[in-house]
Amino acid sequence: MHDDSITQLRRAANAAPMLDASTEESLIREARDGSQRSLERLLASHLRLVIATARRYGGRGASMEDLVAEGNLGLLEAVHRFDVSRGTRFATYAAWWVRAFMRRYALANRRIVNPPSTRNARRLIASLRKTQQRISHERGVPASREDVADALAVPVEDVVMVEAVLGQRDVAIGPVDDGVGFEIADGGLSPEDQAANRQSEDLARAQVKDALSRLGERERAIVTRRMLDDDVATLAMLGQDMGLSRERIRQIEKRAQEKLRSALLAQVA
Secondary structure, X not given: OOHHHHHHHHHHHHHOOOOOHHHHHHHHHHHHOOOHHHHHHHHHHOHHHHHHHHHHHHOOOOOHHHHHHHHHHHHHHHHHHOOHHHOOOHXXXXXXXXXXXXXXXXXXXXXXXXOOOOHHHHHHHHHHHHHHHHHHHHHOOOOOHHHHHHHHOOOHHHHHHHHHHOOOOOOEEOOXXXXXXXXXXXXXXXXXXXXXXXXXXXXXXXXXXXXXXXXXXXXXXXXXXXXXXXXXXXXXXXXXXXXOOHHHHHHHHHHHHHHHHHHHHHHHO
């Protein structure tokens, strides 16, 4: 892609208006019902996301034009799969599919593009096999990509890319007729799992909030400062602030913890 084309693409992305949640949801529903105009508005408003993601993969030899095209395919996939009832924004969900499609493209074409030449990639190319062997020897199990990434202080996705470049032979992405192939591993939770985790976290927060509401004002203050604040207060600090002895603060905290435990158990019973 020429520089002027990249500039035009960025201008188009910047000119597309941001969508509020209700408009976004309406466009998704209309696009699924066959509205081409709604689909185009939805894709245009998320072009910034595609371009930003393409920049991350552009240094690995793939052209911006191809990466943006793959990213838009990822957006289309996200439109068809997105569950509007979960209450999450589309961009959060779509980002996973955009990355997945770009990664698949980069891996599928790894023999016709230049090897990655970033600092992280050069470090991985020089040390990947040695690091994998060292970790496997120390732990007695094969080294995972996360282990290698931690040991070399690089992103997991760079480990995935360099593993593909250093692979012994090309293989197809996905199933093929002779059965030789593999599926792309994203290296992270699927968007469905991410949404489910957020839903579980929201439920847990609501349960804790309800349990805290059952405490007295002094009990709630002590529990908050002892268990929930970033800077945990000591018994002596609380005693000084409340004009009570350390032992009395400890007794109130213990009683409050028992109340919280009972309230939380009752919610899941």
